[in-house]
Amino acid sequence: MVAPEGEPAGPVAGDGRQPRWDGPAIVVEDVHKSFGDVHALRGIDLAVERGKVLGVLGPNGAGKTTAVKILTTLLRPDRGRALVEGRDVARSPAAVREIIGLAGQSTAIQEELTGRENLDIMGRLYHVDAGTRRQRAEELLERFELQDAADRPAKGYSGGMQRRLDLALSLVAHPRVVFLDEPTTGLDPRSRMAMWDVIREMVGSGMTLLLTTQYLEEADALADEIVVIDRGLVIAAGTSQELKNRIGGDVLEFVVERRRSAEAAQAVRGLSGAEPIIDAETGRVSLRVGTEGSQALVETVRRLDELGIHTEDLGIRRPSLDDVFLALTGHGAADEGDVAGSRRDKRARRRSDRRAS
């Protein structure tokens, strides 16, 4: 579809011939995908309402990229179906491509070209006319704070700038649904924060966003809803609050002399419903404290002080992906060494749990 003169392509350019779609902006039903005998997706279901942000949270190899590739028409599902604004990705891929934007796991910017040239060429490939393209490029360069670097080859950009340019490229044609595959992986904390700001600003204009991430914090900061996937299956879904409640909220953590760690753990037992966990090797004691973190913190200081136990690194931290996985599955996110058999058992149990409910 070509954008009418002076108007952005995509959603705003509804020309009347576009059938209306009132369902969720993204629907995924029982999608399976295997590569040989690697079962990357084993029956995924998702739904994202228009204008919402879905965070897909999962460790390496969970199937995040595969899911994004299916939704962006780069791979066909083996089974099941996926709809983007009502358009079936397998049956009308061309119609899907008209309305989506994608920023993949590695940036697709061309390093020899300048930021502006990258944007202009993308615009041309979306068949946007020259005037609109120039205007749009200017707008995006400004929004993503790239004006100063706009006419320099992207090769010289910092990692954060390259990511921002890549994101800008995906927005050239005003997509209705945007897919970001691990938009901040590999960025330093400052650039990550900057990226979050940019993404937050992006949504809110009616755009639907699906982003994948390995960081719970990131999903928490950006997403309205989160699904957690592990080895090709959705193992939990809900708002970030719901998820955190299931995990048990924030974690109180401190380090004591190794020989006194048991004593210290005993002292904080009962501060929350959870059991303290001792890492015998480092003397680190951690305890899930829900949302009552500060109270627990004060109480911990008092009790340990009474016992004369000296602490280091005392503090409250947000739960990490590992905590999520520990809570949801009983194993850590990256714990590949787990015996395959026991994992299969867990999974079977999970499945039967779900069936029972």
Added chain:
Amino acid sequence: MTTATRPALVALDIPSPPSWRRLRLAGADTATLTQRELLIWMRNPAFIFFTIIQPVMFVLLFRYVFAGAIPVKIPGGYVDFLMPGIIAQSAAFASFGTAIALARQLQKGVIDRFRAMPMARSAVLLGRLSADVVRLVVTLLVILGIGYAVGFRFHNGALPAVLMLVLGVALGLTICTVSAYVGLAVKDEESVSSFGLVWLFPLTFVSNAFVPVGTMPGWLQAFAKNQPVTIVIDEMRSLALGGPLALHAWQSAAWLAGIVAVFVPLAVRAYRRAT
């Protein structure tokens, strides 16, 4: 599965645009990508080195270092013998750029990005090859200029001279289709540049590009005489210097058409599968 409890959603049925429209957009997309590839080429010092500086060094090396040791029995001497060969060899080597650019773009996800956009599927390959034609023309003209500076002359008139260049470009483009397949099938820039294109060396050096085939041992001659690069160079020499045209013209056309007929479908298939 519990999905059955939800009312089934019926997907929208969106007709695809008419084919004339698709064809027009495919043309526009190809033009965009051609320009893009050329811009990248001009900005990349390594590409410039491989397509221009290296061939120039070859001309000088063979013209002044090896020439004395290679006896040829043609009136203009070795430089006239050499230039059609160097042109063919450089055209073939220019296809390095094709394979490397495609592998890199595939690896970096640029091609995936394109495929998630409403642009013609064919445009990536067509744009690449159109840019290669421009690249080949520029490269061959530069080499020809150097050739003239070191004593090369056409002896057979203007039209055959132009045809010789066209044939050189056609040879280069044909080999670019092979390289395109290699780049898309291997998918890894490092591998492509380290071993993906080794076949180019026997193809160009075990030929009559630099020395008459008669100086090679018998077993090698059998290959050197009958392989496509030799046949195309024979035709190019006849066009440049005068000589029999017909037989090698047919053979050249048949070889080039045959290679294209095999490797374009292979490249297209590799492109479809690569993600």
